[in-house]
Amino acid sequence: MTSIKVYKTTYTTPIGQLSLVATDKALIGAWFLGQKYYEAKLEDADVKQSTNPILAKAVSWLDAYFVGSSLPSKPALSSIGTPFQQKVWQVLATIPQGSVMTYGEIADCLGCQSAQAVGGAVGRNPLSIFIPCHRVISSTGELTGYAGGLDKKIWLLEHEGVSLKNSLS
Structure with a gap:
């Protein structure tokens, strides 16, 4: 089975660091470092510490959220779950x-x-x-x-x- 290629970056918020993980198509994870279920379901992923357009859009959205300004559209989201x-x-x-x-x-x-x-x-x-x-x-x-x-x-x-x-x- 081939592993999925994902990109990961760390984003610093006023309340701690978020691990942001995305494929080429969607944001698939945003976890506070050390939180319960941290980076769950990424065991078979080929994780590259890098950015991509999805992560850049996620960072822009978070920047606006944390300064309290008008929110741009969110990046495409895709979550793995039941x-x-x-x-x-x-x-x-x-x-x-x-x-x-x-x-x-x-x-x-x-x-x-x-x-x-x-x-x-x-x-x-x-x-x-x-x-x-x-x-x-x-x-x-x-x-x-x-x-x-x-x-x-x-x-x-x-x-x-x-x-x-x-x-x-």
């Missing part, structure tokens, strides 16, 4: 910046009985920030689980203007 994970990640992609959604609301959208199953899929999202898993909270408004760390989740939500004291108490 069909259920893909459905959850599609819902995550619809959560607007500055908004949050609960695990239960996502489960309801999918006709799924288990918010915990949704949580498992959210936690395995390979495209942190680009697919905004940080915008998912518990039904009680608590900030639970974030593969990159709760400190990063809090920072990202506050950066997007989510009032954590009022809306999550």
Whole structure:
């Protein structure tokens, strides 16, 4: 079996470094260094420490996101996951910046009985920030689980203007 050729670069954010990984066609990973499931599914990849047009577009998007300016279009995204994970990640992609959604609301959208199953899929999202898993909270408004760390989740939500004291108490 031939390995897939991917390009990798490290991007420095105000809250830590992100490993960005892309093929010639799409961004396939954006992980905070050391996060849970870091660079999952890349075992068979031929990883080249270099940039390409997809990674350049991802960096431009992140630059705009972190300075709070108008966001350009995202690079093409492609994530590797189960069909259920893909459905959850599609819902995550619809959560607007500055908004949050609960695990239960996502489960309801999918006709799924288990918010915990949704949580498992959210936690395995390979495209942190680009697919905004940080915008998912518990039904009680608590900030639970974030593969990159709760400190990063809090920072990202506050950066997007989510009032954590009022809306999550």
